[in-house]
Amino acid sequence: MKLSYNWLKDYLVSDLTPQQIADAMTDIGIEVDSVEEQEEIPGGLAGVVVARVLECAAHPDSDHLHITKVDDGTGEPLTVVCGAPNVAAGQKVLFARIGTVLPGDFKIKKSKIRGVESFGMICAEDELGIGNDHAGIMVLPEEAVVGTPAKDYLGLKTEAVIEYEITANRVDAASHIGVARDLYAWMVAHDVPCTFAYPSIDGWKDGEGEAMPVEVLDATASPRYTGVTIRDVKVGPSPEWLQKKLMSIGLKPINNVVDISNFILFELGQPLHTFDADKVKGGKVIVRRASDGEKIVTLDGVERTLAPTDIVIADSEGPMCIAGVFGGAESGVTDSTVNVFLESAYFDPGSIRRTSKKHTLQTDASFRFERGADPMVCEYALKRAALLICEVAGGHIVGKMQESCPEKIERKTIELDYGRIDRFVGQKIGNDVIVKILGALNYQFLEKRENGALVAAPSYMIDVTRECDVVEEILRIYGYNNIALPKHMKMSVNATPSPEPEAIRNGISNFLAANGFVEVMNNSLTKGAYYRGLTSFPEENCATIVNPLSSDLNVMRQNLIFNALEVVAYNCNRQIQSMKIFEYGSVYSRDPQKDSTVLSSYSEHTAFSLCITGASQKSWNKTPEKSSFFDLKGYVDLLLRRFGADINQLEAKPAPADIFAEGIEYSLPGQHLPLAVLGTVAPALAKKFDVRQPVYVAEINWQTLFLLVKRNKVAFKELPKYPEVRRDLALLLDESVAYSDLYRSAFRAGKKLLKQVTLFDVYRGDKIPQGKKQYALGFVLQDLEKTLTDADVERIMDKIMSTFRNEYGATLR
Structure with a gap:
């Protein structure tokens, strides 16, 4: 939000500077983002100076151009070709030097006009942005001093604009008077001289004749509704003071009637709406709930279908606008409007919020109404606006102010x-x-x-x-910094669990960062459409948001994988093709068999995700290598081994096919939740995210990983004194035999003497029967108490081979 310092001083008079005002706002809970100085004319007419026309002669090749000599105060006259009919020798003018940028982003350059070089431009009012006259150049009085910058001569002002944020409960600070009220209280509490006053509405009086009547059919939708009829207005451009105030906070002036309603919105924080009274069918304004399926074309030209939860302002034939949210295309004020009906109301915040979210319409009015506008300011805002409309657009008030307020609104x-x-x-x-x-x-x-x-x-x-x-x-007014800290502070210290979860989490993050991964953070809210048609993460398991901010943020995420794909897509679209990222965060799910209103139907746990895509960085001494599934598996294996996991002792099964084209799911024996799932993202899923390159993703369940960490007992022992012995076997096996099965069987047979088993080659092809494969396995044997003899080694290897033969039908090659 933007706050004009000069506008603020219309209500709060003090000697504080804009920066002091900004500091005070932050102290009282209105967070200031920036304080900027805005120039009355963008650029401040830098490069434009007062100059004298020394000579003026007709251009030999034109019937309307003149060749002039101009003194701009630098000492050397400049040749300038000018087309103004009123240019003459001896005049004082405003002259734009070469390089000057005038309003409209028009840059002055050296040019050649009809064969004569021109070194600048003598300016008219409209070219400088200080008026609309283009009949001729702007001629200055004789007392104007040559060389004076135009900014100083014209007295152009700068204005401080404070940009700030408010929390959801502080909609009262969403206006100049709202901020002024708080600042006044702060100044009074800190003995800063100041005065504060609301603008006067003493000029208000009821008009003659009959005002347009108002009928409120649903008082719960609109506990208070006021309106006034103004006739014989003349719609046109707003006066300069009004346009400047709106432009200072980034609003574009429209016309005098609409500009007043916008002015009141940012002055008082009360949204207003103006109707062309002659377009109100039946001569009566009706406030009601919409009928189911009723339609309205809004100001943006979109036809919207309404529901009974929507509040509308209607006439006898149908809705004219969506109350508190958006105006209708047919009933608004135009240049041909003569009679106006002005509305100031308080609407039910819950209804406005539902309507705003349903129709994806976020307006300045809905922003305030859905957070709770001030019901007691309606009348004041209406009278203030009506008086200003009569001032800037003429017209006169007809009849009495119309009001509906069945129940008196009391202060708490x-x-x-x-x-x-x-x-x-x-x-x-x-x-x-x-x-x-x-x-x-x-x-x-x-x-x-x-x-x-x-x-x-x-x-x-x-x-x-x-x-x-x-x-x-x-x-907040007294100042939190004015509360003294006690010399002694009492606190309770909770016992830290061992191992400490935060320390383990930081250790994992440091490990990944040391291996080239970059941590990312994503919103837990995500798009429900991602889960449509999935079996591993069904859409019905999503924890949905009752009042979502948008359709892209309507459910809680069930995994971190989709967030990783969003990050990949975002970076790929910005020419960053290679990434190694990780994230730590919570994931959520709902049991569809339970009542969604019961808290126990929802579950939450935390997880780590890892993602690799693209090729390694190009270098003079290294050929870029594309990422692969085995790169990712290597990092996951390293991470799990760090906490004592033996990958070959974990339960493994194929990863879900709707998420991964190929992959593995690891589990600890006896645990319901998986330990980790990793693999190559299925192309169909990647396409949903507009990712067109292979992506390798893993998700590690923190809860299960922490169980592994707690089981891990670190032990220290001396390095062995006796040498290792290595033996290799080439085995012919059925395709159904997995390496993990061989691994477990080998250790069961080799017992304490077998230290390591590795698979270093897999072969299928020539001389290998159909349905068979060749595994080349390496075995490391070692006795911690003596050197192994050949007989010892052969005995153990025979036992291992016998186990392979009996259990898997393996044969040596």
Whole structure:
């Protein structure tokens, strides 16, 4: 959001600079992003100076151009070709030097016009952006000093604009007066001289005749609705003061009537809507719920189908706009509008939010209404806007203000105990200080007592309902930095589990970072469409969001793999083809067999994901190598071995086919959740993410991995004194025999003397029968107490071979 410093001073008068105002805003909980100086004319007319026309003669090859000599204060006259009919020798003018950039991004260059070189431009008002006159150049009084920058001569001003953010509960600060109210309270509490006042509406009076009537059919949808009829307006451009105020915060002026409604929105924070009164069929404004399937064409030209949850402003024939969200295309104010109906209302925040999300319409009005506008400002805002419309567009108010408010809207009352407030704060700040701050914040003291009070909170503070909320208001104005820290702080220290999860997690992250991986962080909210048609992660298992921000963020993620693919797609689209990334985060799922409103139907656990794609970096001494599944498997194996896992002792099965083209799923024996799943992403899935290169992804379940970590017992022993012996076997096996089966059987037969088994070659082809394969296995034998003899080695190898023959039908080659 943007706040104009000059606009703010219309309500809050003080000597604080823009930066001091920004610092105070941050102190009271309105976070400031930046303070920028904006020039009245973009660029500040840099390069434009006061100059004198020394000579002026007709151009020999033109009937309207002139060749002039111009003194711009640099000492040497410049030749300038000028087409203005009023240029003459002796004039003082505004002259743009070569290199100057005028409004409209028009850069002045040296040029040749009809054979004569021109070294600049003598400017008219519209060329400088200070007026609309283009009949001739701008002639200055004789007292203008040659060489004076145009910015100084014209007195062009700069304006400070403060950009800031508000939290969801502080919609009261989404306007200039809203911020001014808070700053006033801060200044009063800190004895900073200032004055604060709302703009006067003393000029308001009811008009003659009959105003357009209003009928509210659903008071729960619109607890308060006000309207006024203004006739004989003249729609046209807004006056300069209004246009400048809107442009200072980045709004484009439209016309005087619409600009006033926008002005009030950013002045008071109250959204208004203007209707062409002559387009209201039946002569009555009706506030109601939409009929199921009812349609309306909105201002963006889109036809939208409404539901009974939507609130509409309608006439006798149908809806004119979606209340609190977006106007209709047929009922808005145009250049031909003569009579206006002006609306100021308070709508049910929940209904507005549902409508905004359903129709994916996020407007300045819906932003405020769905967070809770001030119901008590409706009348003031309406009268303020009506008076301004009459001022800038003419016209007159007809009849009385129309209002519907069946139930009086009361301010929330809160009991305060000053002693308890001091305990909340942590120190005694004084009852008089509490009263002073709350008074400046517009709290009404219904009862004052010696050690407490009964107060009514301001209607615009929607989140203040309890005493602790009032304490927060007091503290942000008093200043959290003014609360002294005690010399002694008492705290409870929880026993840290061993091993410490955070330390293990950091160790894993450091391990991956040391191996060239970059950590990424993604939103836990994701697109439900990703899970459509999957069996390993069914769509019905998604934890859905009741009020999603968008269709792209409507469920909680069931895995980290899809986030990794999003990151790959994002980078590939920006010419970054090679990546090694990892992420640590939570994943979520829902049991579709249970009631979705019951908390136990949802589950959450954390996981690590690893992703590799692309080729290694090109270098003069290294040929780039494409990533492969075995690169990823190597990193996963290293990580698991780091925590004591023997890969060949894990249970393994093929990875889910709807996610991976090929891959492995590891599990610890007896565990329901898998330890890790890794493989090559299926091309059909990669295509969903617009990824056109092979991607290798792994996801490690943190809960299962941590079980592995806790089981891992680190032991130290001396290095063996006796040598290792290596033997190799070439085995002919059935295709169905897995290496992991051979691995386990070998260790069972070799017992303590077998230290290592490796598979170093797999062969299928010539001289290998159909349905068979050749495995070449390496075995490392070692006795920790003596040197192995040939007889010892042969005895063990015979036993291993016999086991292979009996269990798997293996034969030697």
